Amino acid sequence: MSTDTQSTQAxxxxxxxxxxxxxxxxxxxxxxxLVPTLYVLFLIIPIYWLVxxxxxxxxxxxxxxxxxxxxPTLRNYxxxxxxxxxxxxxxxxxxxxxxxxVICIAVALPAAYAFSRYRFLGDKHLFFWLLTNRMAPxxxxxxxxxxxxxxxxLIDTHIAVAIAHCLFNVPLAIWILEGFMSGVPKEIDExxxxxxxxxxxxxxxxxxxxxxxxxxxxxxxxFMFSWVELLIARTLTTTDAKPIAAAMxxxxxxxxxxxxxxxxxxxxxxxxxxxxxxxxRNHIAKGFALGRV
Amino acid sequence: xxxxxxxRRTVGGADHIRNVSLTLERGTLNVLLGPxxxxxxxxxxxxxxxxxxxxxxxxxxGKDVTGVPVQRRNVAMVYQQFINYPxxxxxxxxASPLRVLGRDAVTIDRDVRRAADLMRLTPYLDRTPxxxxxxxxxxxxLARAMVKNASLVLLDEPLANLDYKLREELRxxxxxxxxxxxxxxxxATTEPQEALLLGGNTAVLSEGRMVQxxxxxxxxxxxVSLTSARTFADPPLNTLSVEKRDGQIRHGDAVSFPVPAHLxxxxxxxxxxxxxxxxxxxxATAQDNVSxxxxxxxxxxxxxxxxxxxxxxxxxxxxxxxxxxxLDPDDPVEVLFEPSNLMVFDAEGRAVEYEFHTAA
Numbered sequence: 001m002s003t004d005t006q007s008t009q010a011x012x013x014x015x016x017x018x019x020x021x022x023x024x025x026x027x028x029x030x031x032x033x034l035v036p037t038l039y040v041l042f043l044i045i046p047i048y049w050l051v052x053x054x055x056x057x058x059x060x061x062x063x064x065x066x067x068x069x070x071x072p073t074l075r076n077y078x079x080x081x082x083x084x085x086x087x088x089x090x091x092x093x094x095x096x097x098x099x100x101x102v103i104c105i106a107v108a109l110p111a112a113y114a115f116s117r118y119r120f121l122g123d124k125h126l127f128f129w130l131l132t133n134r135m136a137p138x139x140x141x142x143x144x145x146x147x148x149x150x151x152x153x154l155i156d157t158h159i160a161v162a163i164a165h166c167l168f169n170v171p172l173a174i175w176i177l178e179g180f181m182s183g184v185p186k187e188i189d190e191x192x193x194x195x196x197x198x199x200x201x202x203x204x205x206x207x208x209x210x211x212x213x214x215x216x217x218x219x220x221x222x223f224m225f226s227w228v229e230l231l232i233a234r235t236l237t238t239t240d241a242k243p244i245a246a247a248m249x250x251x252x253x254x255x256x257x258x259x260x261x262x263x264x265x266x267x268x269x270x271x272x273x274x275x276x277x278x279x280x281r282n283h284i285a286k287g288f289a290l291g292r293v
Numbered sequence: 294x295x296x297x298x299x300x301r302r303t304v305g306g307a308d309h310i311r312n313v314s315l316t317l318e319r320g321t322l323n324v325l326l327g328p329x330x331x332x333x334x335x336x337x338x339x340x341x342x343x344x345x346x347x348x349x350x351x352x353x354x355g356k357d358v359t360g361v362p363v364q365r366r367n368v369a370m371v372y373q374q375f376i377n378y379p380x381x382x383x384x385x386x387x388a389s390p391l392r393v394l395g396r397d398a399v400t401i402d403r404d405v406r407r408a409a410d411l412m413r414l415t416p417y418l419d420r421t422p423x424x425x426x427x428x429x430x431x432x433x434x435l436a437r438a439m440v441k442n443a444s445l446v447l448l449d450e451p452l453a454n455l456d457y458k459l460r461e462e463l464r465x466x467x468x469x470x471x472x473x474x475x476x477x478x479x480x481a482t483t484e485p486q487e488a489l490l491l492g493g494n495t496a497v498l499s500e501g502r503m504v505q506x507x508x509x510x511x512x513x514x515x516x517v518s519l520t521s522a523r524t525f526a527d528p529p530l531n532t533l534s535v536e537k538r539d540g541q542i543r544h545g546d547a548v549s550f551p552v553p554a555h556l557x558x559x560x561x562x563x564x565x566x567x568x569x570x571x572x573x574x575x576x577a578t579a580q581d582n583v584s585x586x587x588x589x590x591x592x593x594x595x596x597x598x599x600x601x602x603x604x605x606x607x608x609x610x611x612x613x614x615x616x617x618x619x620l621d622p623d624d625p626v627e628v629l630f631e632p633s634n635l636m637v638f639d640a641e642g643r644a645v646e647y648e649f650h651t652a653a
Binding site for chain 1: 341343362363364368369370372374376377378379380381389390393394434437441
């Protein structure tokens with residue numbers, strides 16, 4: 001009997017406590033969604049606006065602000081997909097960006113391995129001074145690049161832009177990869193040699209899977225730098241290797257300003273970067289956690 | 294047979310290994326005993342061929358292998374850290390050396406499963422090493438070393454990071470497992486007790502020098518120098534500077550006893566005496582026991598034994614005694630030892646003639 005009484009007495013107290021905590025929880029929840037929502041809006045609005053513009057006609061764009069296209073059109077995209085002077089620039093950008101990424105990784109892998117595994121005279125100084133190229137703005141290098149590349153007949157070639165971007169990307173790639181490689185115990189290398197592995201076989205079969213995240217992160221940074229860099233790419237190219245970033249600086253045509261096409265080009269420019277991030281997202285997450293980035 | 298002849302290894306002007314000469318026979322278990330930075334790992338790396346000696350030569354079965362890359366030697370090595378290939382499964386980790394050697398799939402499968410069975414890894418063959426406990430990871434590394442059937446097996450403090458029970462088990466099993474192969478088995482450790490439990494031969498290392506090499510029990514009981522005795526003592530060796538004069542051995546007024554018969558031949562002079570902590574006792578066993586009147590500092594009781602730290606004449610000693618001995622700090626305590634258990638070292642730290650009467 002007394003137990004029953006206790007339980008009936010206890011119930012309202014429990015209920016009150018639950019109600020109180022639920023009330024407190026709901027109050028705190030009201031603040032929880034606000035900040036992330038504002039943050040996401042802040043990030044999304046410019047991209048949404050670009051997409052919004054890309055589906056509008058130039059007349060509608062110039063007539064005023066509207067949250068969505070009144071008369072949605074695919075004309076802007078059609079212009080880009082059918083006009084070689086637009087779509088070829090995409091291919092040009094893709095070609096030199098991929099070339100640059102491959103060269104950077106290929107060059108940085110052995111260099112980073114050497115920095116992480118061997119001690120040699122001035123290694124720490126050299127490692128630090130690798131970054132000096134990144135301390136100056138790219139514009140500083142335009143003149144020497146232009147003269148050198150002109151002398152070697154490399155102007156307006158994909159390889160010219162790819163190599164020029166290596167000046168900035170290779171040191172960064174070495175730094176990132178060195179961090180990942182130093183995270184792999186040297187004893188793993190030695191164990192592989194004791195097991196009989198040759199260096200190339202060890203590097204390919206044992207070591208590369210261990211630094212895959214680092215390679216992913218490095219490729220991402222090389223890709224993004226090369227993809228968005230405008231100044232050098234525009235200076236070293238005229239028509240055959242002209243990149244999309246340079247093509248997008250054409251704001252006016254014979255018919256006037258074509259903002260719709262420009263917006264569509266902008267949207268298409270974001271896509272490769274977004275795809276790269278999508279594919280290497282796990283590696284990047286792991287990479288940022290483990291590497292010296 | 295592995296032979297190191299006057300091997301020296303210098304790194305950045307500092308000697309890591311100083312003129313070590315050592316011969317290890319096939320089918321033997323050899324312990325490298327020394328404190329941290331004694332040169333155990335460096336010596337193992339030289340034996341494996343991971344490093345080259347600065348001077349001296351290394352011979353295997355009479356052939357000079359100095360400078361021969363590790364890939365071309367039939368060596369297996371296990372590190373103190375759990376070193377495996379994290380991207381490969383336990384099965385592939387164990388199979389790895391066999392695949393490199395080009396063995397056929399049936400042989401690989403048979404050998405891997407046999408090694409996994411011995412190391413109790415069969416349920417974990419499909420996992421990657423990072424999904425295993427520390428003990429399982431180290432057993433994977435040991436299985437990989439085992440499966441290779443190497444002529445020289447180097448184990449660098451392989452059990453240091455394992456829990457007590459597993460360490461005891463593996464310490465017992467390892468020598469048996471590798472003994473079957475007839476390989477030269479080298480085991481590095483910092484723990485004298487581990488060396489004694491393993492048996493075989495022991496090389497005592499100190500500051501890159503090999504101070505003594507011989508059968509483990511013999512090396513423990515008859516250290517050739519103070520350095521060797523100190524290295525091969527856990528708890529630390531009790532030492533005291535004494536004067537031998539007029540048929541007495543003295544340390545000021547605190548310690549004085551007649552020169553034991555087996556040390557009568559010693560010339561008068563200054564010596565260092567050493568007494569192992571387990572040779573000290575609190576109850577007399579004979580008339581000639583040497584007595585020291587000391588004061589307790591601290592007592593550590595492990596359950597089956599007691600470690601009594603005590604002090605006399607500005608000297609700190611430690612006694613290891615069976616059972617529970619409870620003493621408060623500053624309690625007076627009479628500590629005794631049999632003179633026959635004395636180790637005596639001359640001014641240069643060399644052991645002088647003596648005999649042990651009690652078992653080690």
